[in-house]
Amino acid sequence: MNTETQRKQLFDKILSEYSPIVDKVCYMYSTGDEQHKDLYQECMANVWQGLRSFRGDAKLSTWLYRTCINTCITCYRRTQRQESNVSIDNATMLPADDSSRSQDLTIMYNLIASLSPVDKALIMMWLDEKSYDEISEVTGMPRNTVASRLRRIKSRLVELGNS
């Protein structure tokens, strides 16, 4: 249990250091700018509420991933059926330094967007260099399952990206 002051401090830390994580997760589960904004607000509200009981057993970033992915997975369905076509405004998110890398990243975003919600969660955490144990903790899947599924997702992404 956190006191109100600790909670505010933790929340400030999340906003200043970890908000890109929340942003990226919401980005991958949203189908447009408006939905992204709603998801981001819903995730942050859940984070703010959840901080009351955050005990620090898990890393802050792992706990954030869990909170945001769970929020997105339970929220996205409301608009999913209305907007089945994924449209990602890549231009606002991608680094502009290297055009070929930026193009690859654009392709990758679109490929990840086409994955199932659970596969999306797995690959996002892998991209952020989370360990298999952390991914297993967030998803609730056994470590071996995480490893084998990630192998399959990665080869599928490469295959799709090269085709």
Next chain:
Amino acid sequence: MDLEELKKAWQSQSARLDRLEEQNLELKRSLRRNKISTNRSKLINTYRVLTVLAFVMTPVITVSFRMIGIDLWLAILYAATMLALGFANMYIYLLIRKISPGELSVREVLKNVLNLERSRHRIRMASMTVTLIVVVLFIYALCDDGDYSMMIGGILGAVIGLIIGLRKEASIKATIRAIKADLKDALRDD
């Protein structure tokens, strides 16, 4: 496509940070003033109110029905229906409280959400059926001396309500199917 390269690019993304700053500031202010609540909190509050309302209405309805001269059996039937609705709402309230996004894994959340949606679906179907029967009985009891115009009006209203309810149920069923698919996907490869 080199995945390791992309991993680095993914991690170095900060282009949107400046855009987030303004949004974060606004969020911080609103959250600290409790101006934003989560969908979960809204649902919890709704079911809390519905539960209390059903329990409070049980004795109120029984007494007021007796006061306007409705048969005892019908008053008891109404009270029992309200009581059952109260317990059903309390059950849903407890299920929603269990779904804590920061404490459960993705699999657990999917299992719990599926359980919640299934329960809501079953309870809604059961309460629609029971309410329909009770309303018809109530109107029947109110009709005196063969004047069934009130009953016909009541049945029409109930049928319209049923159609609206069933349409809503169809969309809930689609949500249940989607969650089931996600859960199946999450349990794959074990």
